[in-house]
Amino acid sequence: xxxxxxxxxxxxxxxxxxxxxxxxxxxxxxxxxxxxxxxxxxxxxxxxxxxxxxxxxxxxxxxxxxxxxxxxxxxxxxxxxxxxxxxxxxxxxxxxxxxxxxxxxxxxxxxxxxxxxxxxxxxxxxxxxxxxxxxxxxxxxxxxxxxxxxxxxxxxxxxxxxxx
Numbered sequence: 647x648x649x650x651x652x653x654x655x656x657x658x659x660x661x662x663x664x665x666x667x668x669x670x671x672x673x674x675x676x677x678x679x680x681x682x683x684x685x686x687x688x689x690x691x692x693x694x695x696x697x698x699x700x701x702x703x704x705x706x707x708x709x710x711x712x713x714x715x716x717x718x719x720x721x722x723x724x725x726x727x728x729x730x731x732x733x734x735x736x737x738x739x740x741x742x743x744x745x746x747x748x749x750x751x752x753x754x755x756x757x758x759x760x761x762x763x764x765x766x767x768x769x770x771x772x773x774x775x776x777x778x779x780x781x782x783x784x785x786x787x788x789x790x791x792x793x794x795x796x797x798x799x800x801x802x803x804x805x806x807x808x809x810x
Contacts, residue, residue, distance in 0.1 A: 654700050654727075662708055669807035670708065672731060673715040673800050674724075679740070682722025688689060698723050699753040702730035706760075711810045715803035716740045716791065721779070725757040729764065733806055734791040736782040737799045743779035765789050 654672070661667045674680050676765060683698075687714070705712050705727065714720070714731040720742045728734050728742070736742070742771045744753045754776065762770035765788040773780065795802040 651698060651701055652796055655704060658701075658704050658708060658712075662710060667710060669711040669713065671715055671800070671807050671810065672705070672727065672804065673804045674717065676718075677719070678718030679714065679716040679720040680724025680727060681719050682724045682726075682746070698726060702726050702755045702760075705730035706732075708732075711796065711807060713803045713807045713810075715744070715780075715799045716729045717799045719779075722746050722753065726753060726757040729757055729760040733803075735795060735799055735803045735806060736785060736791040736795050737791045738782050738794050740782040740785075740794075740799075741779040742782075742785050743777060744774055745777040747775060748777040761790075763764065 658670065661670045670677065679786050711733065712731045713733040714728040716728055716734060716736040717740055718737075720728045720740065721735075722744060725742050725744060744757055746753060758774055761773065764770075772778070779791070780788070782791060786794050787789045793802065793806070
């Protein structure tokens with residue numbers, strides 16, 4: 647939603663400007679990182695701001711380490727947010743993917759560029775063109791996530807953020 651995008655942008659800018667903040671951790675709530683955009687919003691009139699691509703670029707360009715704590719699902723724009731982070735930790739039961747292709751859309755927040763850089767062209771093309779979801783264990787093997795945990799993902803992400 648527009649409110650989530652604005653809060654994410656505001657939080658990142660505030661963290662970057664605050665010298666007492668050493669790292670940033672991004673998580674979802676209720677056991678889900680993000681299922682991406684609500685496609686019903688695509689038919690509403692365009693409003694100023696609210697584009698995900700610049701926010702993902704803001705995450706990626708942060709001078710402070712940004713860690714994604716992925717629980718549940720990171721799909722579509724949610725995965726693209728995670729791809730902008732410097733580190734990704736996923737719960738062992740998490741699933742990731744870019745399913746928008748199944749309704750005729752390409753990932754719109756530069757996921758088609760970031761994913762191949764991270765996991766290689768063949769695996770990225772498979773995910774981008776089929777819309778398939780992958781399990782955390784496969785994501786770890788591909789290099790999409792840095793670590794998988796069976797414990798509290800947020801606590802693990804905070805530990806990693808403190809370490810880096």
